Amino acid sequence: MEYIVETHNLTKRFGKEIAVSALNLKIPKGEVYGFLGPNGAGKSTTLRMLLGLMRPTAGSVRIFGRDLKKDRISILRNVGSLVESPSYYSHLTSYENLEAMRKILGSPKEKIDEVLELVHLSKAADKKVKGFSLGMKQRLGIAMALLNDPKLLILDEPTNGLDPSGIIEMRNLIKRLPKEKDMTVLISSHLLSEIDQVATYVGVISKGKLIFQDSIKAMRKKAQLKIRLKVSDANNAYRSLLAKGIKTDYQDNIIYLYEQSDEAVAAVVEILVDEGYSVYRVEEEHQSLEDIFLKMTAGGDDR
Numbered sequence: 001m002e003y004i005v006e007t008h009n010l011t012k013r014f015g016k017e018i019a020v021s022a023l024n025l026k027i028p029k030g031e032v033y034g035f036l037g038p039n040g041a042g043k044s045t046t047l048r049m050l051l052g053l054m055r056p057t058a059g060s061v062r063i064f065g066r067d068l069k070k071d072r073i074s075i076l077r078n079v080g081s082l083v084e085s086p087s088y089y090s091h092l093t094s095y096e097n098l099e100a101m102r103k104i105l106g107s108p109k110e111k112i113d114e115v116l117e118l119v120h121l122s123k124a125a126d127k128k129v130k131g132f133s134l135g136m137k138q139r140l141g142i143a144m145a146l147l148n149d150p151k152l153l154i155l156d157e158p159t160n161g162l163d164p165s166g167i168i169e170m171r172n173l174i175k176r177l178p179k180e181k182d183m184t185v186l187i188s189s190h191l192l193s194e195i196d197q198v199a200t201y202v203g204v205i206s207k208g209k210l211i212f213q214d215s216i217k218a219m220r221k222k223a224q225l226k227i228r229l230k231v232s233d234a235n236n237a238y239r240s241l242l243a244k245g246i247k248t249d250y251q252d253n254i255i256y257l258y259e260q261s262d263e264a265v266a267a268v269v270e271i272l273v274d275e276g277y278s279v280y281r282v283e284e285e286h287q288s289l290e291d292i293f294l295k296m297t298a299g300g301d302d303r
């Protein structure tokens, strides 16, 4: 797999506090990578290091296969970002703002109409930014980030503070970019539901550590059904099953089965009954992605 971003043991300390701890991010080409974690988990700090805005305490960053420390300027020329509130002149129109930025970047003039169209602001091209909704301002920020045709777009909590229609508009835009513009998108959020709706890959960060990284499909798989067994003398029953080589989990007097076919469940019940345990309940338990995320990040930020 080709990775657009790869970090190796990326670490940031502030005094004694470790904000980001030995992170090994792998962001595959052409995906929308959702960087998910509770507030204070270290997302912004990580993104700032990826953009060369903050120097890592240790570890390294590779973007487009090149070392950020060595090739900073040429790498960042191909990266677009929206990590803080976008900066613009509110007394100018969106077109004029983009024109000012375009001149700095040296992009061709046609780019302006193209990015306005892409973020659905063509109709507001000649309107002053001071009358814009927050969602429109955010989209103008993204339009600015797209002026130099980036191969990687980094967005820090882009839907924060937007109203429902602004959120939907932003999500659709993020989903379109990889397909229409051959772009890889890295988006951070503290809301699983946000990431779930746009991302194809997920990295979960908690207290500075990456605790999960895989496709959203793999994350969903983790959320699949579990079979719960409530039996008499559960701890001993669990040991009996283990001794017979049956894979289970045991927690709070409940046995959880891995094998979920009808036959496997029937076989387990038969063993338990044979061995003299009473089987009180055999139930399916459905874990939502939210449950999994909350379990992964349980404990809050108590570094």
Ligand SMILES: Nc1ncnc2c1ncn2[C@@H]1O[C@H](COP(=O)(O)OP(=O)(O)OP(=O)(O)O)[C@@H](O)[C@H]1O
Binding pocket: 014, 018, 019, 037, 038, 039, 040, 041, 042, 043, 044, 045, 046, 190
């Ligand atoms: N400049 C700084 N100086 C000292 N500590 C900092 C600095 N920036 C961030 N931190 C600390 O590093 C930790 C991670 O912060 P960071 O902003 O990266 O988290 P986050 O996941 O982006 O959360 P949020 O969504 O709330 O911004 C926090 O404990 C924060 O207090």
